[in-house]
Ligand SMILES: CSC[C@H]1O[C@@H](n2cnc3c(O)ncnc32)[C@H](O)[C@@H]1O
């Protein structure tokens with residue numbers, strides 16, 4: 018008998034491994050935050066003596082979701098400006114509100130609110146593209162989640178920094194500060210082609226090479242952006258980034274609509290990653306990402322919610338379903354993005370995009386124990402021919418019951434263990450009063 022920390026016995030284990038297995042009546046053994054075994058449950062009890070055993074009859078274990086793109090603190094702006102085109106939403110609503118309200122305290126409170134919502138919907142890793150990233154890091158650490166922080170760089174002054182160089186210097190400092198933290202990565206997050214001139218992009222390219230750090234950027238969010246850049250700079254955004262040298266296998270391109278065949282060739286040749294945010298693209302009428310076409314070219318496509326001010330939730334289960342549904346009419350094929358591939362997009366593909374796939378993204382021996390359990394035993398999930406089909410096409414986030422990061426339980430039967438839910442609600446309501454008052 019080997020002594021371990023946790024043994025989880027489940028009706029299904031869906032590892033999202035290369036073979037795309039679905040294991041029935043299996044158990045996951047956890048020691049020191051790592052998965053040390055996945056084996057049939059009838060063997061587990063005689064092999065392992067666990068400090069903590071959970072019997073999750075009727076539940077499936079999946080890798081925790083990896084939400085590759087968002088603006089956590091913007092949760093405090095949820096529902097403030099809906100039903101608008103992207104540039105109206107940004108110019109007339111978000112940027113003025115950010116100028117007035119965004120601070121260290123705003124980011125800490127907003128990021129905790131976002132983390133609580135993400136944990137309760139099965140997300141274990143998030144990427145955050147926002148100002149005052151040290152406050153976001155503190156919130157991530159308090160929540161117990163894993164986070165990639167990509168603080169932004171823009172040509173114009175923000176509440177966080179006055180110049181592009183000042184933004185870059187702050188980011189470089191944070192990269193140093195968190196370099197030894199296993200659960201926090203800091204990378205560069207230049208905002209978009211239309212807010213970043215060549216000079217800061219060249220400096221970001223040089224620093225990202227020097228420090229071995231990825232770059233995440235909104236690119237090709239709308240046809241208007243592509244046409245505007247073509248008129249202003251004589252190049253499509255993807256070609257401009259390629260010319261600057263930013264397009265490589267550490268580049269995370271958010272949105273990617275309005276793509277030409279040459280754009281797709283450039284991304285494929287560079288090995289860059291596409292972070293697809295279907296619900297934000299739908300709500301802002303931004304455009305469609307050709308997921309099936311990209312995947313057929315071997316491009317890694319991962320999933321993100323974007324911020325709660327343009328989505329308006331941070332629900333990766335819902336995002337995955339939307340992604341699966343929308344990929345089909347976009348490809349004009351019902352075969353495009355089948356259920357298991359949609360689940361892969363929300364988990365292992367995200368880990369690959371964030372260069373974290375050696376540690377997370379699938380349930381495999383040796384990986385960190387970042388796990389979510391989902392209940393499939395109620396009426397709405399009956400009968401079950403294929404649990405993956407139900408997870409993608411017929412489940413909602415209230416079915417997420419338990420969540421672990423690094424083997425530590427962050428959600429226990431839908432109760433948050435690291436975040437004070439009442440305090441988060443109270444803070445959010447206080448911010449709403451100040452903002453609207
Ligand atoms: C890049 S840091 C935050 C910066 O981005 C703005 N923002 C939020 N969502 C989007 C989006 O979908 N496209 C472009 N810019 C976005 C946010 O308001 C911040 O100013």
Ligand SMILES: [Zn+2]
Pocket residue numbers: 086087088146235271323324
């Ligand atoms: Zn965004």
